[in-house]
Amino acid sequence: MDRKNAWNTYTQEQLAELDSINEKYKSCLNAGKTERECVELAVSMAEKAGYRDLKDVMAVGECLKTGDKVYSVCMNKMIALFRIGEEPVSAGMNILGAHIDSPRIDVKQNPLYENEGLAYLDTHYYGGIKKYQWVAQPLSLHGVIVKKDGTTVKVSVGEDENDPVFVITDLLIHLAQEQMEKKASKVIEGEKLDLLIGNRPVEEVIEELTSSDTLTADIEDKKSEKAQAKEAIKANVLRILKEKYDIDEEDFLSAELEIVPAGKARDCGFDRSMILSYGQDDRVCAFTSLFAMLDITEAKKTGCCLLVDKEEIGSVGATGMHSKFFENTVAELIALSEGESELKVRRALMNSRMLSSDVSAAYDPMYAEAFEKRSSAFFGSGITFNKFTGSRGKSGSNDANAEYIAALRKAMDDDNVAYQFAELGRVDLGGGGTIAYIMANYGMEVIDSGVAVLNMHAPYEVTSKADVYEAVKGYRTFLRM
Known part of the structure; x- marks a missing residue:
């Protein structure tokens, strides 16, 4: 027909x-x-x-x-x-x-960790996906964090042009000979779909305050305390989350956070006849x-x-x-x-x-x-x-x-x-x-x-x-x- x-x-x-x-x-x-x-x-x-x-x-x-x-x-x-x-x-x-x-990637309930100078969120993918499609591209974070007092905090980071975005890293082609021999289903393992979210240790942020004329003994104490932290990058992420959302690490336990591609729906084709989203x-x-x-x-x-x-x-x-x-x-x-x-x-x-x-x-x-x-x-x-x-x-x-x-x-x-x-x-x-x-x-x-x-x-x-x-x-x- x-x-x-x-x-x-x-x-x-x-x-x-x-x-x-x-x-x-x-x-x-x-x-x-x-x-x-x-x-x-x-x-x-x-x-x-x-x-x-x-x-x-x-x-x-x-x-x-x-x-x-x-x-x-x-x-x-x-x-x-x-x-x-x-x-x-x-x-x-x-x-x-x-x-x-x-289909998307969900954040686990105990997700935040630091590994060799990088901070990550541990994840679990949702629905049928080709895992290799989700690496090396800008991603955003959406969802809610519900605190013990019942307060619901909405999260949406990565959509505004002034927002940071996140990424799941892939192995550079120069070192990927063994990776390239794997089946498509194994090229990227599910446990390697963790979201890269930080690299700056908290003491660097405090260090900036030393150049200020308003430096106080309290700030000096905090600086000393943070400098001794073993996971200073994770601590800095937690500091940011506390300032922006007033949440603590344990609040991830009652959170629903979804990782999705960052960016808006766009017209597709010279003739604008299609939508890519x-x-x-x-x-x-x-x-x-x-x-x-x-x-x-x-x-x-x-x-x-x-x-x-x-x-x-x-x-x-x-x-x-x-x-x-x-x-x-x-x-x-x-x-x-x-x-x-x-x-x-x-x-x-x-x-x-x-x-x-x-x-x-x-x-x-x-x-x-x-x-x-x-x-x-x-x-x-x-x-x-x-x-x-x-x-x-x-x-x-x-x-x-x-x-x-x-x-x-x-x-x-x-x-x-x-x-x-x-x-x-x-x-x-x-x-x-x-x-x-x-x-x-x-x-x-x-x-x-x-x-x-x-x-x-x-x-x-x-x-x-x-x-x-x-x-x-x-x-x-x-x-x-």
């Missing part, structure tokens, strides 16, 4: 909308480099669009009615937004579900789903945008799709709109339809041997539907029903949404998973649908602006079905 290039179909008005959506999308990528930042951003955007916290609605016992807009947050890393439709919630919802976690798996689907959700003003069915954590490591934990958060939140919606009923909760979930909004692998002619061309997604051909994912013999996949696909085809064609169908690479080569099979356990109709990506899981991924635009259009259409 022919794959039309969507760029050839746009009017000047549509191109203007395409540019507007992609500029907003790039801003969201810059502001949301972690799941916590994504949730904070989503809440801000939702409240500006008239959404209210479900907890506030529950607190006053208010009944939900058609047109009401609410959201619910789980542990600051998962969010569900709902717009109540004309039909009862128990008649089913149209759900856009995406994940907002991305960290975290587009799966934030390209998360933000386009959110945009569509906030755009919808009326619909027969209750619409939902569900943004979850932990997909990259199996959707586990309290903020992953395997948790009961979504089910519990739907139960609260039913209670506030139709009265408490476990049966109606089950009906609402079973009667729902979902687009598991997740990325697909774009065909890369540089690595054509990894793809089956007739079943691949191509840049500029629109939103991608994956009937199934999984690996090899469809292991671990949801396999969407033909009737559901036919209904989606009609809706997309009626709204002139460009779309394509694809698989993730050659049959016997590998594969991947999404949250689709988890939601399908409720008996709802589910299919994977998202944007094709080059460099998936690399520090910098590439998407087509046309596909981002068509994703927003497609998600709007789905919410109105």
Whole structure:
């Protein structure tokens, strides 16, 4: 079947909308480099669009009615937004579900150490990465440090042009003969992905004070004390952290710090037709789903945008799709709109339809041997539907029903949404998973649908602006079905 290039179909008005959506999308990528930042951003955007916290609605016992807009947050890393439709919630919802976690490197709980005049943070990588891609490039540090008194300190270092950045070092080519003989999976070991964060001993900082006319006995005492420290560089890092964030070394025990590429999302190509950025798996689907959700003003069915954590490591934990958060939140919606009923909760979930909004692998002619061309997604051909994912013999996949696909085809064609169908690479080569099979356990109709990506899981991924635009259009259409 022919794959039309969507760029050839746009009017000047549509191109203007395409540019507007992609500029907003790039801003969201810059502001949301972690799941916590994504949730904070989503809440801000939702409240500006008239959404209210479900907890506030529950607190006053208010009944939900058609047109009401609410959201619910789980542990600051998962969010569900709902717009109540004309039909009862128990008649089913149209759900856009995406994940907002991305492959990265996490800081361990006892991370700070000094080794031969250099200070490091010990790390543990998160999700499927090619470890060698993360060395010798500028990195930033994002997250929170929660102190024993409950105070939460937000951390974001490396994004502002005046910030320092960090790096994971690699072995120079002149000494890398043995390293170059290793398999790609072993070129960089996981335990060598430690972040370089300092080199200046604390006594050097104190030494500068000796030239000051305001030198005091107290400073002299501190200078003597620091000069005797065995780990003076680590001590200097701790001094900086204390001054900037008022934290001590033990506060790392209750910290969530993520190491991600430093820098902003950028236009890619002379024609500016693409976007290069960290975290587009799966934030390209998360933000386009959110945009569509906030755009919808009326619909027969209750619409939902569900943004979850932990997909990259199996959707586990309290903020992953395997948790009961979504089910519990739907139960609260039913209670506030139709009265408490476990049966109606089950009906609402079973009667729902979902687009598991997740990325697909774009065909890369540089690595054509990894793809089956007739079943691949191509840049500029629109939103991608994956009937199934999984690996090899469809292991671990949801396999969407033909009737559901036919209904989606009609809706997309009626709204002139460009779309394509694809698989993730050659049959016997590998594969991947999404949250689709988890939601399908409720008996709802589910299919994977998202944007094709080059460099998936690399520090910098590439998407087509046309596909981002068509994703927003497609998600709007789905919410109105």
